[in-house]
Amino acid sequence: MTPSLPTPTDTIFAPASGFGRAAVAVVRISGPAAGAALDRLAGGRPEPRRLSLRRLRDPASHEILDQALVAWLPGPATATGEDMAELHLHGGLAVRAAVLRALASVPGCRPAEAGAFSRRAFLNGRIDLTEAEGIADLIDAETEAQRVQALRQLDGALGRQVATWRETGIDLLAGAEAALDFADEGDVDADDLDAALSGRAAALRDAIQGALADGRRGERLREGFCVVLAGAPNAGKSTLLNALSGRDAAIVSDIPGTTRDTIEVRCDLGGLPVILVDTAGLRATEDAIEAEGVKRTHRRIRSADLVLHLMPADGPAVAEGLGDIPTLRIRTKSDLAPGAGEGALAVSAVTGAGLDALLDAVQAAAAASFGQGDALVTRERHRAALTRAAGHLDRVAAAPAGFPPELIAEDLRLAVRALGEVGGHVGVEEMLDRLFSGFCIGK
Ligand SMILES: Nc1nc2c(ncn2[C@@H]2O[C@H](COP(=O)(O)OP(=O)(O)OP(=O)(O)O)[C@@H](O)[C@H]2O)c(=O)[nH]1
Numbered sequence: 001m002t003p004s005l006p007t008p009t010d011t012i013f014a015p016a017s018g019f020g021r022a023a024v025a026v027v028r029i030s031g032p033a034a035g036a037a038l039d040r041l042a043g044g045r046p047e048p049r050r051l052s053l054r055r056l057r058d059p060a061s062h063e064i065l066d067q068a069l070v071a072w073l074p075g076p077a078t079a080t081g082e083d084m085a086e087l088h089l090h091g092g093l094a095v096r097a098a099v100l101r102a103l104a105s106v107p108g109c110r111p112a113e114a115g116a117f118s119r120r121a122f123l124n125g126r127i128d129l130t131e132a133e134g135i136a137d138l139i140d141a142e143t144e145a146q147r148v149q150a151l152r153q154l155d156g157a158l159g160r161q162v163a164t165w166r167e168t169g170i171d172l173l174a175g176a177e178a179a180l181d182f183a184d185e186g187d188v189d190a191d192d193l194d195a196a197l198s199g200r201a202a203a204l205r206d207a208i209q210g211a212l213a214d215g216r217r218g219e220r221l222r223e224g225f226c227v228v229l230a231g232a233p234n235a236g237k238s239t240l241l242n243a244l245s246g247r248d249a250a251i252v253s254d255i256p257g258t259t260r261d262t263i264e265v266r267c268d269l270g271g272l273p274v275i276l277v278d279t280a281g282l283r284a285t286e287d288a289i290e291a292e293g294v295k296r297t298h299r300r301i302r303s304a305d306l307v308l309h310l311m312p313a314d315g316p317a318v319a320e321g322l323g324d325i326p327t328l329r330i331r332t333k334s335d336l337a338p339g340a341g342e343g344a345l346a347v348s349a350v351t352g353a354g355l356d357a358l359l360d361a362v363q364a365a366a367a368a369s370f371g372q373g374d375a376l377v378t379r380e381r382h383r384a385a386l387t388r389a390a391g392h393l394d395r396v397a398a399a400p401a402g403f404p405p406e407l408i409a410e411d412l413r414l415a416v417r418a419l420g421e422v423g424g425h426v427g428v429e430e431m432l433d434r435l436f437s438g439f440c441i442g443k
């Protein structure tokens, strides 16, 4: 439970399946009036947790709205922790609209806003914040690796680990507070207590830092591996972006300076999320708009995970690099100068030569960047809180003998608090809206 936040008293409903026509449309209802909604529309509540075929009627006109499979799910052992009901309707637009209208006429029932069901699940302690984030990530997952990571988090991998750390922190805090109490009595050896406490604080700090030392794998997997295509105007960047992504995403022309805005295409390379970014060609220019484009190119290069530095095979190879970001030098238009650029990756968007080898190289770089093994930390939010916790524990571990026990207890309290933030046990009100409003209606 998250006692600081009030639990809702109204009842919400929303289609849980997608919009548009379908064979079946599922409407979920959650809240204290869920049972009453079934009484009114379905003529009563069927046996709990069984799908039963019912006629749904408009409560006012008694007109039949649909023949539906109906489920009655009394709380608290439900997804939201509240009484819930599900209506599996025929998936026509008019059917769904009529049933939603009828539900809105039930006293205490109103349409759900985005993420409202997950929010209630969190408020009622059915999921912690990391699991709620896992749901959001699972819905957003575009590739296999993202799906697996989101499912791990939804399954509680991060939440359980942090809860265990928090328990340890609470233990340490209890020990420190006991030491505070005994300090006056003088019958315990304060030095022994200090040594044990700092040893355990150091171990906890090390465990947290171990999880943080993951090269931001988890965040990267959520965000995608960013590959920036850069080079002189007309190097063939936009053509290559289109060829690699199999989409006509960027405008191609023989006029140098065609691309001004950066253009992003998200791709799935062997299950890994890769973002290909086309940029404005790099050159000194008098044209204010093109100059802004060049500025953006430099910005994107700085935030790239990998830069593809493109040079036409029928021109000179450029010696200077584009900064210290990992870079692959690519000779483009290899059809125009076969054999040029020995050693470099040579590609032709016209013949398709070298494209598979380039995709393999990008995929290998992405795989190396995402690394082996599962990351626990998947968001900056987790990283910030865990880093703070480790910092407080470090102060406890490093405290010299005779350090005021009040200050040690305060650091432990702050460490426990920071760990609590990860699962949403403390101090999260302000970020709930942000998280849950990113969900779809019905989730
Ligand atoms: N023969 C040949 N021509 C190519 C190849 N790739 C691109 N081109 C041509 O090169 C010209 C420039 O291509 P773009 O893709 O617009 O080049 P860009 O690097 O995006 O250019 P800017 O956006 O102006 O910086 C176009 O006329 C393309 O058709 C290739 O592999 N072979």
Ligand SMILES: [K+]
Pocket (backbone or CB within 6 Å): 233, 234, 252, 253, 254, 255, 256, 257, 258, 259
């Ligand atoms: K061009």
Ligand SMILES: [Mg+2]
Pocket (backbone or CB within 6 Å): 237, 238, 239, 250, 251, 252, 258, 259, 278, 279, 281
């Ligand atoms: Mg271009």
